[in-house]
Amino acid sequence: MKRGFGSDNHAGVHPKILESIALANIEHAPSYGTDDWTEAAIKEFRKQFGTEAQVFFVFNGTAANVTALRALTRPYQSVFCSDVAHINVDECGAPEQMAGCKLIPLPSRNGKISVEELEKAFIRRGDQHYSQTQVLSLTQPTELGTTYSIEELTGLITWAKSKKLYVHIDGSRLANAAIHLNKSFKEFTTDLGVDVVSFGGTKNGLLMGEAVIFLNKSLAHDFKYIRKQSSQLPSKSRFIACQFTAYFQNDLWKEIAGNSLQRAQELYEAVREIPQITVREKPQSNAVFAKIPSAWVKSLREKYFFYVWDENTFECRWMTSWDTKSEDIQGFAQALKEHVHPPASPK
Template sequence: MNRGFGSDNHAGIHPRILESLKDANVEHAPSYGTDEWTEEASRCFKNHFGPAAQTFFVFNGTAANVTALRAITRPWQSVLCADVAHINVDECGAPEQMGGFKLQPVPSIDGKISVAALEQHFIRRGDQHFSQAAVLSITQPTELGTVYTLDEMRELILWARERKLYVHIDGARLANAAVSLNKTLQEITTDLGVDVVSFGGTKNGLLMGEAVIFLNKSLAHDFKYVRKQSSQLPSKSRFIACQFIEYFKNDLWKEIASNSLERAQELYHAVREIPGLVVRTEPASNAVFAKIPQTWVKPLREKFFFYVWDENTFECRWMTSWDTQTQDITNFANAIKELSR
């Protein structure tokens, strides 16, 4: 059976992380984050994000985003984000319905927002008739597989700071950005002045589980109540914590991110010159976006599942993961070449 390119969510659990679950499944342990695994995982996050990092586990990515943003906004405030951001497009209105704030989408280019675009939406300050922007949410990597450079991030965060906005990172694939930029996780978050990060595990080899990391320690004070009220307090938290411990051990996180990035680049180079196919950009993360003829979609998806990203243009998203192999890329590229003949 061929591995598909639908999502890194489709991949199984990394064997080392699966083994960590087995190892944690012993005897009884205290619940609700008071166990030794959660304490050790918290130390791991401090090692990678800095000593001030306060980490809280939740079940999934939407919950990580919603609870993080809910904790730093009030009901009359808004969150500035890219128009293609996951919180705006793929969370079924959960941020607004559950968080109580308003999303204010900003036009993006290849998934990235700019200061110039943000400035046009930072308006009507003090106007009681208009939701007041309080947070800038940045997706890193973006939904289109691009990665903000450190200079781009500094510019955005400086703009937000000057306007007294908090900065949130949707980092479902943040490890991929760190590897792509050849930087540490701390260098692309804490050192830049980010306030809170939604950090992904599910897309990176874990069974399930995400982390909300407060880098601005003062904002974490009441988060335990926000998490509980949002039905996201794990009782057996050791089974999320143990996965993250193994994920960080011996740089497994880098190994996983490096494989998915390298395979995406292989795919890009394998298909970019095939007649009839137009690739958006060289991937800086683990996603390749390409427009293909509509007639190719069905026969390709019968062998390799993937999503049509834009049903009007038939631009498709092909995603790699921790277990994607070079042979998978070769098989997929050959199938596309057959259709192009």
Template structure:
């Protein structure tokens, strides 16, 4: 039997407060498909954090959130620019290309971040009918490499994209972890920084399931409800997704969960760095630790622990902490590393 998993924050349980919110929402009958007071209350919470101008659509999962938001931004003859390691490119089974019918134009990135120069390299065939036409840029906050864009970096990208007629999408599966790292509000690195469309994550931060599509661009908002339905992401008993977000965004539960996960990742990284055979391959800026160690030690650890071997050639592993990771879990893993 494996010990506490470091493979993904998807492996964690449900935060007790979220579980309680689900139970409370289970009382009686309410209108279906989001016409209920739980959904209305949750949307109001989003408006408190992101501003009155945002439109919110709840979906089942992260892929659904990304595809729903992106489909409102691009048509099938158009393209989305992203890094080669972006979740929409490497971990969603080709959903964006398969469901939207568009093309992904990728940019190599060692740290998971996209830059304006990376975007610019795909802007040399505008108007050429034989080439997919770039229409959107997608960035991840936090990135798939655990790194975090600064607010200035996001603003630079959004300004460049908008100046070139491109929409900006943000995959915010771990947006709360980024806010905890930067010490900023959710709005400061999204709507205030020029983001048009956001996929806001809940599952990785204590929810049972559920993500939210948050649209800041009114030109794009009107089509989302139809895209969500056609994409099989409209929940009939939506109150159970909405109630979770209502509780998550009440007070600072979202921030407490993310901040704790980040601190456990830093504790884990500090312990690994005490070993001369181990080095970090990325700075620790969220709840993910990327490290390299001798292959033999990786194989021994995998007998008792669950984590990802990120790059076999470089002997690079990824360790992810969660809201329910404890100091004892970290110490237990570090003890086995030394053993």
């Protein structure tokens, strides 16, 4: 499959991370997270998020979100999230079915929830007929490529804490937010009072594997049982852990996220003034959203694959990744321009 803009999931494994798997593939090692590689990876996470962080590896992003929400809620409780949140739109009802909680999606603007919308929805406390909200779940960066600022996060988290709610962050692309904000992970999670983070690996150059990070360690007490019961306890944990160690060491994560963000901004600049294309806004993550004529989609996707985000408006999502190159951007921009001004047919 030719390199395109379908998803950062489409990219292969970063060579340094692939090498870490080969290096871990020696002799025998204890299983279920009792190995040296897991211990080393947890140390790396604590350097990034703080010494109190409790880290658990799972196989995929949906599992990270679902098990985190299981740990934070009881079946009669609910979770505030945006109407475009991955947990609401793209996890096939797994949070409700597996965690047992109710999701309450709120109107968002460019993917972001506001305190105003939260206030409207925070009702009927103590009413036995009504699901009781327990968690505010934020996606950082959002599904629409925007990133909550420090000020926005502070306002949302302060509001949540004033209502005695836990705060969960779906951080499948959290590294991109860190690069955009020019902040350490700790500065916009732990230091602001976030309780739990679902931290992505697969979209960031790993073969597979995600992490559930409890920044409020009191909430992690029973998580090992939740993870096991959810069929998410890796037996050969070292092969997930070693990837995260390589990811954090020598700031490889900054290189990976930095390239994907830079290429997304380059793509934005390359296409934003092409006639008949309407770009949502300058990307704050590794996604560019743009409306194009529907007639262009089929032929463009034959050259550079991408997804149509909204089939009613033909707004498309163009994702960049750790291995996206400038020539990919220029080639795609040229393909778009050729739809505006098709090459003359030879006589």
